[in-house]
Amino acid sequence: MSIVLETQGLSKSFGAIKAVSDVSFALHKGELLAMIGPNGAGKSTCFNMLMGQLKPTAGTVWLNGQDLAGLGPRQIWRMGVGRTFQITGTYASMTVAENVQMALISHHRRVFSILPYAHRLYRDRALDLLNLVGMADQADRHCAVLAYGDLKRLELAIALAHEPSLLLMDEPTAGMAPRERIALMQLTADIVRDRGVSVLFTEHDMDVVFAHAHRVMVLNRGQLIADGTVDQIRNDPRVQEVYLGG
Numbered sequence: 001m002s003i004v005l006e007t008q009g010l011s012k013s014f015g016a017i018k019a020v021s022d023v024s025f026a027l028h029k030g031e032l033l034a035m036i037g038p039n040g041a042g043k044s045t046c047f048n049m050l051m052g053q054l055k056p057t058a059g060t061v062w063l064n065g066q067d068l069a070g071l072g073p074r075q076i077w078r079m080g081v082g083r084t085f086q087i088t089g090t091y092a093s094m095t096v097a098e099n100v101q102m103a104l105i106s107h108h109r110r111v112f113s114i115l116p117y118a119h120r121l122y123r124d125r126a127l128d129l130l131n132l133v134g135m136a137d138q139a140d141r142h143c144a145v146l147a148y149g150d151l152k153r154l155e156l157a158i159a160l161a162h163e164p165s166l167l168l169m170d171e172p173t174a175g176m177a178p179r180e181r182i183a184l185m186q187l188t189a190d191i192v193r194d195r196g197v198s199v200l201f202t203e204h205d206m207d208v209v210f211a212h213a214h215r216v217m218v219l220n221r222g223q224l225i226a227d228g229t230v231d232q233i234r235n236d237p238r239v240q241e242v243y244l245g246g
C-alpha cells in the first residue's frame with residue numbers, strides 16, 4: 001500500500017509547553033485513520049501542522065513523498081489535501097447547491113483554466129455530490145436554515161468538490177447528536193471505500209472510532225503512545241490507563 005502522508009519526529013512547542021513531541025506515523029492510501037487522545041493531547045496542533053497552519057518546531061511532513069516544509073495552507077490544499085472545519089466555511093446567503101457549485105467552479109478553473117463557466121454542468125455535478133452526502137433533497141434550501149448536522153455534511157461535499165486525495169477532519173462530529181455522529185462517520189467510511197480518498201480524523205466518541213477506523217493512533221501529552229488496529233488499541237493497557245485516568 002502506498003503512503004500518502006508521513007511524518008517523522010513532528011514536534012511543536014509553545015514556549016515551555018511541548019504540545020506535540022516527536023510524532024512519527026504513516027497514512028496509507030485508502031485508509032481511515034483515527035487520532036484519539038484526551039483534551040489537550042496535541043491533536044489539533046498536529047492537524048494544524050499537517051495543514052500548514054502552524055510551522056513545526058522540529059520534524060518533517062511528507063505528502064506523497066514531497067516534503068511540505070515551508071508550504072502554507074493554500075499550497076498544501078492545492079496539493080490535494082481537503083479539510084473540514086469545526087466552524088463551517090459555507091455561505092449562509094446561498095443555497096446548498098450553490099455552495100457546492102462555487103467549490104466545483106473554483107476547483108475546475110484551477111485545474112482546467114480554459115474550461116468555460118458551464119453552469120448546467122456544475123449544477124449536475126453539485127447534485128451528484130449532494131446525493132453522495134445524502135442532501136440532494138435540500139439542494140435549493142438556503143444554508144442559513146440548515147441544521148448543524150446538515151451543514152457538516154454539506155461541508156464534506158464542498159471538500160470533495162476539490163477532489164482531495166487526503167481529507168483531514170479535526171473533530172468533524174463536534175456538536176452533533178449521537179445519531180448524526182454515527183451517520184457522518186458511516187458516510188466518511190463509505191467515501192473512503194468508494195473514492196479511494198484517505199482520511200485522518202479526530203473524534204471523542206470511542207464507539208464511533210472503534211466502529212469505523214481502520215487504524216487508531218493514541219496521543220497523550222503530545223506523544224504518540226500507541227498505533228494499531230482497533231482491537232490492539234482497545235486492549236492496550238497504556239490506552240486504558242489514559243482513558244480511565246490512571
Ligand code: ADP
Pocket residue numbers: 014017018019037038039040041042043044045046
Ligand atoms: P487537542 O486538540 O488534543 O485537544 P491541542 O493541540 O489543542 O490539543 O493542544 C495541545 C496543547 O497545546 C494544550 O496544552 C494547549 O493548551 C496547547 N496549545 C495549543 N495551541 C496553543 C497556542 N496557540 N499557544 C499556546 N498553547 C497552545
Ligand code: MG
Pocket residue numbers: 043044045
Ligand atoms: Mg482539538
